[in-house]
């Protein structure tokens with residue numbers, strides 16, 4: 001049975017960093033809707049041009065295009081064993097669509113680690129964020145600086161501040177999160193899938209808690225299950 005993890009949490013809580021690490025360790029692909037949009041913007045596709053206007057304002061891209069884009073990504077062969085979803089779903093409609101896409105292949109969301117944090121911490125984190133132009137790795141001037149300023153440790157690419165990384169957009173993104181995405185906490189809690197993780201800890205601390213949560217996936221399966229639990 002494939003494993004689909006949904007990393008839930010506000011912008012700036014470090015979902016991307018954690019998802020990337022977990023992807024490396026588990027071998028599952030990291031599927032980030034934000035990265036998919038940024039790639040489309042870079043390539044100047046019609047989807048990219050449409051998404052850009054929303055992203056620059058800190059608003060959500062409409063469900064219809066977002067769902068189609070992520071569904072297409074999840075249907076690629078590398079997602080056959082599952083995926084680590086980061087930034088999707090962000091609305092109840094997207095969550096329902098994800099359930100449908102997975103149900104079509106006899107799969108379902110396995111676990112939803114919800115990384116929580118206070119708004120002030122999020123604003124500080126969003127403020128010092130730098131992203132690699134080439135591989136999208138994320139750094140922070142204080143908490144996770146690159147070894148060489150302006151240069152990506154992973155691929156040597158140039159680091160830049162995302163155009164949606166302005167104080168006004170940060171506030172708007174948090175507002176949008178509280179209105180449209182936070183209801184997913186209850187959606188997944190009611191389904192028994194939510195595990196809360198304290199996002200105020202440092203990167204290592206959050207990752208340790210995330211790994212501990214993921215390790216329990218195996219516990220939910222029948223004793224005879226031979227599925228990996230990434231212990």
Ligand code: AMP
Nearest residue numbers: 033034054055059060061066087088090
């Ligand atoms: P992220 O990199 O996840 O912070 O996403 C950057 C921006 O892309 C967001 O502020 C939204 O404008 C857009 N975006 C990413 N994922 C979604 C989604 N699931 N639904 C709608 N918009 C999204």
